[in-house]
Amino acid sequence: MKRGRVLFEAINRNRKFSSRTPPSPSQQQQVLLMDQSERYCYNPSLHWNPQVEDYFCKAYGPQAFSRISKALTRPSCYSCIRVNTLKATTESVIEKILEIQHEKKLQEQDALNNLHTDADKSVEVSKTVNGSTAETNPVFKCPIPGLDYVVFVKGSGPHDIQYDYQQDRPPKEVIVSRKCAEAVLRGAQVYVPGILACSAHVEKGDKVAVSVGVEQPGRNGEWATGITRGIVLQGLKTDPQYIERDGLYIGQGITMLSRAGIFRGLSGLGVDMTDRVFRLASFNDVLKGDIFLQNLPSIITAHVLDPQQGERILDMCAAPGGKTTAIASLMKDKGEVTAVDRSHNKVLEIHNLAAELGLNSITAYKLDALKAVRKDKSNSTVTQSSIEDKLSQTSQQAESANFVNGELVSPATEDNKIYDEEMKKGPYTSKAEIRKQIRRMKNGPGKNQATGGRVNKCEGFLPNSFDRVLLDAPCSALGLRPRLFAAEETIESLRRHGKYQQRMFDQAVQLVRPGGVIVYSTCTINPGENEALVRYALDTYKFLSLAPQHPKVGGPGLLGRYESSDGYFEEWLKPGEEDLVQRFDPSGPHDTIGFFIAKFNVGPKEA
Numbered sequence: 001m002k003r004g005r006v007l008f009e010a011i012n013r014n015r016k017f018s019s020r021t022p023p024s025p026s027q028q029q030q031v032l033l034m035d036q037s038e039r040y041c042y043n044p045s046l047h048w049n050p051q052v053e054d055y056f057c058k059a060y061g062p063q064a065f066s067r068i069s070k071a072l073t074r075p076s077c078y079s080c081i082r083v084n085t086l087k088a089t090t091e092s093v094i095e096k097i098l099e100i101q102h103e104k105k106l107q108e109q110d111a112l113n114n115l116h117t118d119a120d121k122s123v124e125v126s127k128t129v130n131g132s133t134a135e136t137n138p139v140f141k142c143p144i145p146g147l148d149y150v151v152f153v154k155g156s157g158p159h160d161i162q163y164d165y166q167q168d169r170p171p172k173e174v175i176v177s178r179k180c181a182e183a184v185l186r187g188a189q190v191y192v193p194g195i196l197a198c199s200a201h202v203e204k205g206d207k208v209a210v211s212v213g214v215e216q217p218g219r220n221g222e223w224a225t226g227i228t229r230g231i232v233l234q235g236l237k238t239d240p241q242y243i244e245r246d247g248l249y250i251g252q253g254i255t256m257l258s259r260a261g262i263f264r265g266l267s268g269l270g271v272d273m274t275d276r277v278f279r280l281a282s283f284n285d286v287l288k289g290d291i292f293l294q295n296l297p298s299i300i301t302a303h304v305l306d307p308q309q310g311e312r313i314l315d316m317c318a319a320p321g322g323k324t325t326a327i328a329s330l331m332k333d334k335g336e337v338t339a340v341d342r343s344h345n346k347v348l349e350i351h352n353l354a355a356e357l358g359l360n361s362i363t364a365y366k367l368d369a370l371k372a373v374r375k376d377k378s379n380s381t382v383t384q385s386s387i388e389d390k391l392s393q394t395s396q397q398a399e400s401a402n403f404v405n406g407e408l409v410s411p412a413t414e415d416n417k418i419y420d421e422e423m424k425k426g427p428y429t430s431k432a433e434i435r436k437q438i439r440r441m442k443n444g445p446g447k448n449q450a451t452g453g454r455v456n457k458c459e460g461f462l463p464n465s466f467d468r469v470l471l472d473a474p475c476s477a478l479g480l481r482p483r484l485f486a487a488e489e490t491i492e493s494l495r496r497h498g499k500y501q502q503r504m505f506d507q508a509v510q511l512v513r514p515g516g517v518i519v520y521s522t523c524t525i526n527p528g529e530n531e532a533l534v535r536y537a538l539d540t541y542k543f544l545s546l547a548p549q550h551p552k553v554g555g556p557g558l559l560g561r562y563e564s565s566d567g568y569f570e571e572w573l574k575p576g577e578e579d580l581v582q583r584f585d586p587s588g589p590h591d592t593i594g595f596f597i598a599k600f601n602v603g604p605k606e607a
């Protein structure tokens with residue numbers, strides 16, 4: 001379609017100048033500029049699977065869906081930060097961010113003063129004054145009651161970028177992967193692994209235009225970028241995705257390595273983005289441990305769960321641990337947060353995040369949440385697994401395992417024993433606190449549970465083991481932005497999510513004790529995905545009820561919330577309301593376009 005539009009416009013342009021006299025140089029220049037403004041800009045349109053597009057068009061109406069689709073391609077207008085209240089205060093974080101911004105601004109001014117001749121300086125300084133380079137982003141506390149540990153750093157965009165196109169001399173270019181571009185749109189830098197292709201003769205310190213190579217349809221209906229990593233860009237129409245990249249330029253930057261360095265290396269900064277279409281603050285390695293960059297609805301999900309100190313909480317699909325750590329922080333790290341994920345490497349991510357934030361109440365296991373309920377009533381068995389273990393399990397066990405009665409005993413079961421001993425001694429100390437002490441004894445001060453490549457594998461939990469369960473279910477994730485490609489989702493996969501979520505919910509219901517709470521959340525624009533689950537839950541389990549009100553943030557238990565220009569909590573839906581779709585307004589500033597949270601109270605279960 002895009003190709004058709006380009007062709008149509010080219011014909012129109014030619015018509016405009018098809019008088020008997022050939023176009024004058026100024027007319028030629030005008031055509032060139034029109035060409036370039038169409039090419040070197042950010043104006044993407046999302047690819048959808050045709051059936052999914054049709055389904056959403058019917059659900060939302062074609063115009064509304066087109067606005068949603070457009071809004072998905074843009075980042076939010078701010079970065080959202082959760083303050084780790086165990087290590088820092090909101091005020092101290094705001095102060096530090098402002099200091100960092102101020103420092104950066106000074107550095108950029110210094111760099112300008114040192115680098116350029118006076119003539120260059122005046123151009124660059126006026127650029128700075130216009131806000132193109134160093135700028136101070138407003139930083140403020142989240143105004144929603146109860147969420148004063150959330151900080152927003154405002155960004156801006158879309159901005160027009162001057163890509164320095166000169167006739168017959170296109171700018172040097174870098175094409176990055178879609179994932180890389182989505183991160184860059186949210187404030188990240190371009191790292192070496194994200195670079196797919198680059199112009200010939202790029203040296204360290206060159207200015208490059210950065211565009212994104214998005215998956216394109218292949219002959220057999222498959223989607224691929226079709227760009228071989230390391231390919232040389234000539235600035236010609238024969239370059240990969242030359243036409244398809246029209247309107248897919250996300251900014252420009254300075255290369256930190258030469259072309260050869262970029263494609264020889266495996267890591268490191270590839271391009272320092274100096275001019276971005278969307279300017280959001282970068283928090284890479286900033287205030288590490290004191291803050292966590294997290295989408296607002298994810299923070300709210302933990303908040304809605306309302307975990308209490310000393311409780312036992314299960315997070316069923318936990319990696320990389322954003323909500324798990326939010327839960328542990330709300331509990332002031334006092335209690336027991338069990339985080340499970342089916343992926344080994346992702347469990348390591350939970351370990352690492354918990355360690356970075358200094359949280360000790362979290363224990364992460366590799367477990368398929370579909371098998372989270374233990375069938376037999378014997379003690380829970382927990383084993384260690386690691387990638388290396390899989391390769392040489394026998395020798396690993398011989399070297400490192402503790403054997404009791406011929407059984408492999410993991411630190412977790414060992415800890416349980418010590419815990420039981422401690423419990424007999426008298427005054428209550430939480431299990432998490434005892435674990436912390438055991439870890440301190442084992443590791444010495446300052447170390448935590450990050451165990452390198454090793455993770456604990458768990459066989460499941462007995463029914464009614466937890467006070468609260470969070471089911472942050474795997475979903476289409478179509479609510480998250482920015483997103484530059486959506487065609488991987490099919491009608492079948494949308495349906496599968498629903499079925500998968502139901503099976504997980506069946507496990508969650510068994511694991512939570514009577515009187516407990518289940519929170520179910522998904523990040524999607526597909527209303528069918530979440531409403532169907534809520535209906536299923538209430539029809540199947542008569543002892544469940546939607547929580548009438550969350551004490552801190554207000555509103556009914558069924559929180560179907562889609563962004564509005566006024567704020568996330570503009571309207572809270574009542575249980576049973578079916579019109580989530582009409583309330584959708586994609587013109588607002590938020591990082592998540594569609595998110596759904598339902599909170600269930602668990603009544604007495606049947607015998």
Ligand SMILES: C[S@@+](CC[C@H](N)C(=O)[O-])C[C@H]1O[C@@H](n2cnc3c(N)ncnc32)[C@H](O)[C@@H]1O
Binds near residue numbers: 319
């Ligand atoms: C939406 S992400 C969870 C995000 C997480 N709650 C957070 O806030 O950081 C979904 C996660 O579910 C995990 N997952 C998918 N199927 C699973 C299963 N059957 N059992 C356990 N985890 C599963 C995936 O590995 C993925 O990490």
